[in-house]
Amino acid sequence: xxxxxxxxxxxxxxxxxxxxxxxxxxxxxxxxxxxxxxxxxxxxxxxxxxxxxxxxxxxxxxxxxxxxxxxxxxxxxxxxxxxxxxxxxxxxxxxxxxxxxxxxxxxxxxxxxxxxxxxxxxxxxxxxxxxxxxxxxxxxxxxxxxxxxxxxxxxxxxxxxxxxxxxxxxxxxxxxxxxxxxxxxxxxxxxxxxxxxxxxxxxxxxxxxxxxxxxxxxxxxxxxxxxxxxxxxxxxxxxxxxxxxxxxxxxxxxxxxxxxxxxxxxxxxxxxxxxxxxxxxxxxxxxxxxxxxxxxxxxxxxxxxxxxxxxxxxxxxxxxxxxxxxxxxxxxxxxxxxxxxxxxxxxxxxxxxxxxxxxxxxxxxxxxxxxxxxxxxxxxxxxxxxxxxxxxxxxxxxxxxxxxxxxxxxxxxxxxxxxxxxxxxxxxxx
RNA sequence: UCCGGAGUAGCUCAGUGGUAGAGCGAGUGGCUGUUAACCACCAGGUCGGGAGUUCAAAUCUCUCCUCCGGAGCCA
Numbered sequence: 001x002x003x004x005x006x007x008x009x010x011x012x013x014x015x016x017x018x019x020x021x022x023x024x025x026x027x028x029x030x031x032x033x034x035x036x037x038x039x040x041x042x043x044x045x046x047x048x049x050x051x052x053x054x055x056x057x058x059x060x061x062x063x064x065x066x067x068x069x070x071x072x073x074x075x076x077x078x079x080x081x082x083x084x085x086x087x088x089x090x091x092x093x094x095x096x097x098x099x100x101x102x103x104x105x106x107x108x109x110x111x112x113x114x115x116x117x118x119x120x121x122x123x124x125x126x127x128x129x130x131x132x133x134x135x136x137x138x139x140x141x142x143x144x145x146x147x148x149x150x151x152x153x154x155x156x157x158x159x160x161x162x163x164x165x166x167x168x169x170x171x172x173x174x175x176x177x178x179x180x181x182x183x184x185x186x187x188x189x190x191x192x193x194x195x196x197x198x199x200x201x202x203x204x205x206x207x208x209x210x211x212x213x214x215x216x217x218x219x220x221x222x223x224x225x226x227x228x229x230x231x232x233x234x235x236x237x238x239x240x241x242x243x244x245x246x247x248x249x250x251x252x253x254x255x256x257x258x259x260x261x262x263x264x265x266x267x268x269x270x271x272x273x274x275x276x277x278x279x280x281x282x283x284x285x286x287x288x289x290x291x292x293x294x295x296x297x298x299x300x301x302x303x304x305x306x307x308x309x310x311x312x313x314x315x316x317x318x319x320x321x322x323x324x325x326x327x328x329x330x331x332x333x334x335x336x337x338x339x340x341x342x343x344x345x346x347x348x349x350x351x352x353x354x355x356x357x358x359x360x361x362x363x364x365x366x367x368x369x370x371x372x373x374x375x376x377x378x379x380x381x382x383x384x385x386x387x388x389x390x391x392x393x394x395x396x397x398x399x400x401x402x403x404x405x406x407x408x409x410x411x412x413x414x415x416x417x418x419x420x421x422x423x424x425x426x427x428x429x430x
Numbered sequence: 431u432c433c434g435g436a437g438u439a440g441c442u443c444a445g446u447g448g449u450a451g452a453g454c455g456a457g458u459g460g461c462u463g464u465u466a467a468c469c470a471c472c473a474g475g476u477c478g479g480g481a482g483u484u485c486a487a488a489u490c491u492c493u494c495c496u497c498c499g500g501a502g503c504c505a
Contacts, residue, residue: 025466032462049462083465101440106466107454108442112497168503184505209503210431222505301502344505356505401505426497 006042009076009086018073019044019088022123023064023099025106033061035090036083037072038123045082046072048090057093067123069096111414118421119430129257130417133250134406140249141223141402144242145200150225153192153199155185157206168209170218181206184399187329187384189226190360193395194387200225210425214414215302215352217403219423226397232331232341232359235396236317239345239355240275242400243315247271250409263411267349270313280321280339283308299325302352309346315354319343328370329384330358343398351408357398364388 004017021039028034035046050058052074064070071094079087103117104124114121121127145152158172158179169180185201192199202223209216225238247268250258258265278286283304287294290307300308300318309316320333321342330340345355361367364385371381378385406418416422421430 027464027467028461029464029467030461032464034464034467036465045465047463051462081463081465101456103440105441105455110442110498113441205505207504211503212498213500213502213504216504220505299503302500353505399505404505 006037006039006044006084009042009044009084013076013078013086016073016075016091018071019046020071021069023066023068023070024123025066026061026064028061033058035064035070035072035093037070037088040128043084043125044072044076044086044088045079045084046074046088046090046093048093053090054092057090060093060095063098064095065099066102067099067120069099070094071096115416115422115427116430122420125260127417129254129260130406130410130412131420132257133254133261133410134402134418136250136253137246137402137406137409138221140246141202141242141400143249144245145198145225148198150198150200151192151196153189153196153201154203155182155188155192155201157182157203168207170206170208183207184222185224186226186397186399189224189397190384190387190395193226193228193397194391194393198225198227212425213302214416215404215407217415217419217422217424220419221402222399223402224397224399226395228393228395230359230396231394232319232343232396235357235359235398236275236277236319236343239317239343239357239398239400240273240315243275243345243354243405244271244273246405247409258410261410261412263409267313267411268409270348272314275315275317275345276312277317277319278308279319283318286311297322297324305346305352306350309348309350309352313348315345315347317343317345317355326358328374329360329367331361332363332366341396345398347404347408349408349411351404353401354404354408355398355400357396359394359396362388362392362394364392 004012004019006019019037019039021037023035024038024043025036026033032047032049035048037044037046048058048061072088072090073092074088074090076086076088078085104114104120122131158174159182160179169183172179172181183205185203189199189201192201200223203221204219205222206219208218227235227238251265251268281296283300284294284296286308287304292304292307294304308318319342320339323332323338323340326340326342330342333339333341341359343357344353346352347354361370367385367388368378371378403415403418407415410418412418416424
C-alpha cells in the first residue's frame with residue numbers, strides 16, 4: 001500500500017498524489033484560495049484556482065470550514081512562498097465531512113479553555129511538537145535499556161500496601177478490601193532484579209497529593225530501572241548515561257519540533273557526561289553561601305533546588321541525603337549512619353528533580369528496624385523481606401519522571417502540556 | 431490546607447456608582463499569491479451564584495462556587 005504523508009513531501013515532488021487530512025486554515029480570495037492541509041505529520045499549503053481545479057472543487061471555498069476533513073489530489077512542488085517550502089497545486093478536492101464551527105480559533109485562548117478542549121487542542125502545531133518529542137523520549141528510554149540487556153518487568157498498578165505513606169495514595173475498592181493505585185513499582189522491581197539481574201518497569205503512577213504547581217500531575221509516567229550488584233556510584237553512572245542518551249536522541253530526531261517550541265538547543269547540546277556529583281552536605285554549603293537560611297537535615301525545596309542546579313550547565317546529582325528525610329528502603333551510608341545512599345538528579349534551568357533513586361538496604365536487620373521506625377510491621381513487608389532472606393545482594397535503581405523530562409527538554413513553563421490528557425487536582429476531563 | 435489573583439459576548443479582554451464595549455470568531459458581500467490574509471456590513475450579553483448598601487451596582491460590602499499562580503509534598 002502506497003501512502004503519502006506531508007512530512008515526506010520532498011520525496012514526491014513533481015508527482016500527482018492524494019493527501020488526506022483536515023483543513024488547518026483557509027485563506028480565500030476571489031479566484032484563488034489557499035487551503036492549509038494538516039495530516040498529522042505536517043502542514044501542506046494547497047493552492048486552489050479555477051484554472052487547475054475542477055468547478056466543484058473550487059466551489060468548496062464557500063463551504064469548507066476549519067478542521068473539515070478532506071482529500072486533496074494535486075501536484076506537489078517546491079515553493080518558497082509556501083510555509084514549509086512545498087505546495088500542492090490542487091486538481092481535485094473531496095470533502096469527507098464538514099466540521100461544525102471549530103472551538104479553537106486562530107487567536108489567543110486561555111489555558112483552562114484550551115484544556116477543556118484538550119481533545120482538539122492536540123491538533124495544534126505546538127501540541128503536536130510536544131507529543132512527538134514525548135514519543136521520541138519514550139522510545140529512547142526503551143532503546144537505552146534494550147541495548148544494555150535490561151528485561152522489562154511490569155509491576156502491578158493495584159497494590160495492597162503503601163510504599164511511602166498512605167495519605168498520598170489513591171484508594172480504591174478491590175473485591176471487599178482496600179487497594180491503592182501504584183505510586184511506584186520499585187519494590188516489585190527489586191524482586192525483578194533478583195530474578196533477571198537488570199530490569200526496568202515503565203508505567204503510569206499515581207499520587208493523591210494536592211499539589212498545585214507547574215511540576216505536578218496526579219497521574220504520570222515513570223520508568224524505574226533496578227540493577228543487581230550495582231552500588232550507588234554505578235547507579236549514578238547509569239543515570240547520567242541514560243539522560244545524556246535521551247537528550248541526544250531528541251536532538252537527533254526532533255530538531256523541527258524543538259524549533260517550533262523555540263527551545264534554545266545549545267542548552268541541550270551541553271548535556272554530556274560526566275554530570276557534576278555533589279553530596280547533600282555540599283549542597284547545603286552551596287545554599288548557605290547563597291544566603292539561604294538552611295540547616296543540615298532539612299529537605300530541599302523547589303527554590304533550593306533551583307539555586308543548586310543553577311551552579312551547573314548540566315544536570316547535577318546530589319547524593320547521600322539525611323536518612324530521616326528519605327525512604328525506609330534506602331541503604332545506610334557505611335561511613336555515616338545518619339545518611340543514606342540516595343541520589344537525586346536536578347535538571348538545569350530550574351526544572352528541578354527529574355530522577356530520584358538509591359542503593360537499597362540489603363541488610364535485613366537494618367531494614368526491619370527502619371520498617372518499625374515507620375510504624376509498620378515485618379508482616380506488612382513479608383514478601384519484600386524475602387528478597388533479603390533468600391540471597392540478599394547489593395542493588396540499586398532510580399525512577400525518572402517522564403513528564404518532568406519532557407517539560408525540561410521542551411523548555412515548557414508547565415508540565416500539563418507534556419501528556420496528551422493530563423490529570424491534575426482539578427482536571428479529570430477530557 | 432495556607433497565601434495571592436481572576437470570573438463581563440463563542441474566545442481574549444477593556445470597562446471603579448449613572449443607557450454594557452472592543453478585537454477575534456460566526457454570518458453576508460468583495461478581492462488571482464494569501465502567510466493568525468485583507469476590506470465593508472451585520473448578529474450576538476441573566477456582567478460566576480446568592481444576599482445586602484444605594485434613587486441607581488459589572489463597579490461598593492458579605493458569602494458561596496469555580497479556575498489560575500505560589501507554598502508544602504514529591505518524579
